[in-house]
Amino acid sequence: MENDSPAATAPKLTDALKRGVMCRCPACGKGRLFGRFLKPVAACDHCGRDWTIQRADDFPAYLVILLLGHLLVPIVVAANMRYALPMGAQMIGWPIVTAILALLMIQPMKGFVIALIWAR
Numbered sequence: 001m002e003n004d005s006p007a008a009t010a011p012k013l014t015d016a017l018k019r020g021v022m023c024r025c026p027a028c029g030k031g032r033l034f035g036r037f038l039k040p041v042a043a044c045d046h047c048g049r050d051w052t053i054q055r056a057d058d059f060p061a062y063l064v065i066l067l068l069g070h071l072l073v074p075i076v077v078a079a080n081m082r083y084a085l086p087m088g089a090q091m092i093g094w095p096i097v098t099a100i101l102a103l104l105m106i107q108p109m110k111g112f113v114i115a116l117i118w119a120r
Contacts, residue, residue, distance in 0.1 A: 013119045020115025021108045025049060027118070033111050040114060054117045060110040064102050072098060 011019075016026040025031035031044035033051070040051045076094060079085060 011119075013116075016115045016119040017112055020111035020113075023107055023111045025051075026111075026115035033114065034107060038107060038110060040110075051114065054114045056110050056113040056117070060106060060113045063109050063113070064105045067105065068098060068101055072101075 011027070011029075015029070019026045019029045020033065023033050025033055025044040025047060027049040028044060028047040031041070031046035031049075033040055033044075035041045040054070042052050043050050072094070076090075080090075
C-alpha cells in the first residue's frame with residue numbers, strides 16, 4: 001500500500017523554496033507560479049496544485065525592503081566615502097537603483113513566500 005498523502009509526495013523545503021524563487025510551482029517545479037507579474041495562477045498547469053489558498057499578502061514587500069536596506073545602505077556609504085558624488089545625482093540615481101532592484105526582487109520573493117507557506 002503506497003502512501004499518497006500530501007506530506008509523502010511533497011518535496012523537501014529547500015527544493016520547494018528554490019522552485020518558488022524561480023517562479024515555478026513549488027510542488028512539481030514544472031508549472032508557472034504566476035499568471036501576471038504578481039498574480040499567482042489559480043492552479044498549476046502541470047500538476048494541478050491549487051494556489052488560491054496560499055496568500056503571501058505584504059510579507060514579500062517587507063522582505064524586499066529589509067534586504068534592499070541592508071544591501072544598499074553600505075553601498076551608498078562606501079560610494080560617498082570613496083567618490084565625491086554630486087547630491088543631485090545621488091537624489092536621482094539611488095531611488096532609481098532602488099526601484100529597479102525592488103521590481104526585480106518582488107516576484108521571486110513572493111514565490112519564495114508562497115513556497116514557504118505551502119511547504120510548512
